[in-house]
Amino acid sequence: MTNLTLKNKKIIINAGASGIGWATAKICLSKGAYVYLCDVNEKFLKKVKKHPLNNKKLFSYICDASNEDHVSNFFRQIKKKTKKIDSLINNVGIAGPTGTIEKLSSKDWEKTLKTNVISHFYFTKLAIPLIKKNKGGSIINFSSGAGIMGFPLRSPYAASKWAVVGVSKTLAMELGKFKIRVNVICPGTIKGDRMVRVIKDKSKFLKISKKKIEKDFISMASMNCWIFEEDIGKMCSFLISDDASRISGQVIGVDGNAIRLD
């Protein structure tokens, strides 16, 4: 697997200018791929544009993944560069609000579902014709441990991540005959800015120290460890590669065996 190549494969990554998406982009570029990424955050995009890897193989665009017009525009830009693609990584997904159902607003619920599920529809619909032109390829959708287990205080997030699994299983069946593989990655507790925010919100809601919440999160994995963004990027690069050419319809945890989420 260390020799795995993605030479000249063309990969779209949404929400790719920081976090797991950016770690994945860097791994794909280092293995010879072209990467077309988008993000809603201009500050992160500026950093990407200044990065030494920003060469002839990396293209980055501003795009709110939950806005269908923005996504259409992103694909118009991509089509100026390439007629076909090998892979779509639907990485976009926000944490959503923290709280019991009675305390959550419809606005927050709707935003979480729009960003985490409906956005995937916008990208997938436009990516499929480009992957068909390639005569096959791979779609990776991001779920979470919250897409296979309940997740107290995060009901909209759990709803969105279970939905991702349902859509992906269905797509794998619809697209198999076109040699398009569809898989789901469920990342565990990732060391990074997002978990800092999640831990802060949970600590505030439950009035428990951040240290205790952090320890609890880590203990939810049998391996009692943080997961790193690069662990997820490596799984993406494997699933895109020819080494995974017969893997489809799978829900894959990269989580040190997460056994509970509470």
Ligand SMILES: NC(=O)c1ccc[n+]([C@@H]2O[C@H](COP(=O)([O-])OP(=O)(O)OC[C@H]3O[C@@H](n4cnc5c(N)ncnc54)[C@H](O)[C@@H]3O)[C@@H](O)[C@H]2O)c1
């Ligand atoms: N971090 C974790 O612990 C964790 C655990 C399980 C699953 N996941 C999932 O992995 C994926 C990536 O997570 P992450 O931790 O890298 O996320 P993150 O919160 O660090 O955000 C990554 C990027 O998403 C961008 N983004 C947010 N909303 C966007 C939008 N509407 N349009 C375009 N870009 C947008 C941000 O600007 C940022 O650059 C998500 O689907 C997330 O739900 C993460």
